[in-house]
Amino acid sequence: MNRFRSFYREIIHSQDLDLALATMNKDKLERGQMVFVSAEGWFEELMLEYLTNAAHPKELKAAAMRIFRKSRSEGATLTLGETKRQLVKNRPQIARGYFSEFFMVGHIPENAQRFGVLLSAMEVTIKKTTPC
Structure with a gap:
């Protein structure tokens, strides 16, 4: 340091x-x-690592099961299938949220335009790797 x-x-x-x-x-x-x-480069590397591991369809299934069990214990009526579909539906929005946080768009709005090409590329990658 x-x-x-x-x-x-x-x-x-x-x-x-x-x-x-x-x-x-x-x-x-x-x-x-x-x-x-x-x-x-760092953002792209982190996002690709996330998509390959944490947001991989196999991991999404495990995450859906964890969310399903927790929501059931809290009285929710969602089915496991609905939970999985919601995770897959939300997957394309992942890049935008992480992008805003990583590039501090709330504090430096011009970063949205400055790094916008990268965001677009990551959104395309997510769409290509998202199960139907």
């Missing part, structure tokens, strides 16, 4: 990227390496 602190402290004070990188590199890592990823 010291490397990040020193990098951001220097970039904020000097607004000199080369100086900030040099300052950060004074602190050596004990292991591993630094990796720089754009916000777009």
Whole structure:
């Protein structure tokens, strides 16, 4: 964490990227390496990981079962099939919600336009991978 602190402290004070990188590199890592990823790249990687694992149809079935059992215990009358259909129906909206949170659209509205191409691409990916 010291490397990040020193990098951001220097970039904020000097607004000199080369100086900030040099300052950060004074602190050596004990292991591993630094990796720089754009916000777009990181969001895309996270969303693809989510779609591959947590939002995969098999996981959606398990999630539907958990929600179904909990809602039944609370007196809801939804069937397991209805619960599954609702999860699949909501799946295309996942990207928009995570996008707004990740890119802080509520605080920085212009980010919606700045990163909008990425959102559109993620929505297409979700539609392609959503079961009918």
